[in-house]
Amino acid sequence: MSALNATAAALLGLLHDGPRTGGELISAAGERFGAFFSVTRSQVYRELPTLAEAGLVREGKQGPRSSQQYLITAAGKKAFKSWLTEEPGPDHLRSPLLLRIAHADALTQKQRTALVEQAKARYVGEQEAAKAAARAADGPYAKAIAEFANAQNKALLKLLDSIPTT
Numbered sequence: 540m541s542a543l544n545a546t547a548a549a550l551l552g553l554l555h556d557g558p559r560t561g562g563e564l565i566s567a568a569g570e571r572f573g574a575f576f577s578v579t580r581s582q583v584y585r586e587l588p589t590l591a592e593a594g595l596v597r598e599g600k601q602g603p604r605s606s607q608q609y610l611i612t613a614a615g616k617k618a619f620k621s622w623l624t625e626e627p628g629p630d631h632l633r634s635p636l637l638l639r640i641a642h643a644d645a646l647t648q649k650q651r652t653a654l655v656e657q658a659k660a661r662y663v664g665e666q667e668a669a670k671a672a673a674r675a676a677d678g679p680y681a682k683a684i685a686e687f688a689n690a691q692n693k694a695l696l697k698l699l700d701s702i703p704t705t
Contacts, residue, residue, distance in 0.1 A: 574688030
C-alpha cells in the first residue's frame with residue numbers, strides 16, 4: 540500500500556486502542572471524529588480488506604452475526620506513525636449545507652426559510668454538544684478539537700443569520 544488515505548489512517552488510529560469490528564470502528568469514528576471527520580459505513584468496509592491485503596491489519600476473532608474483528612499489525616502501526624508525521628496538505632470541506640446555500644437562489648422564499656431554520660436548529664444543538672464535549676474533554680487534544688467544533692458551529696450559525704430568507 541502506498542501512502543495512506545485519511546480514512547485508512549483514521550481506522551488504523553482507532554485500532555491502536557485495540558481490536559474492533561467494522562461496526563465498532565464506525566461507532567468509534569462517530570464518537571471520536573464526528574465533529575470534524577466523517578467516516579461512512581461503506582468507506583470502512585471498503586477500506587478494511589485493502590488494509591488487510593497490505594498487511595496493515597489482520598483479522599482477529601469472529602464475532603456475533605459473522606462480524607469480523609480486525610487488529611492493527613506492526614506494519615500498520617509503522618504506516619500510521621509515518622502518516623502522522625507527514626505534511627497533512629489542504630483540508631477539504633464537504634458540506635451538504637454549504638452546497639445547498641451556494642444554490643439557494645434556486646429555492647423559493649419558503650424553501651430558503653425552511654433550509655435556514657432547520658440548519659439553525661441543528662447547529663444550535665451541535666454547538667451545545669460541542670460546548671459540553673469541551674468541558675468534559677480528557678486531555679488537551681480532545682479539548683482543542685471540541686473547541687474547534689464549537690467555533691465551527693458558531694461560524695455556521697453566523698453564516699445562517701446572514702442569509703436573506705425574504
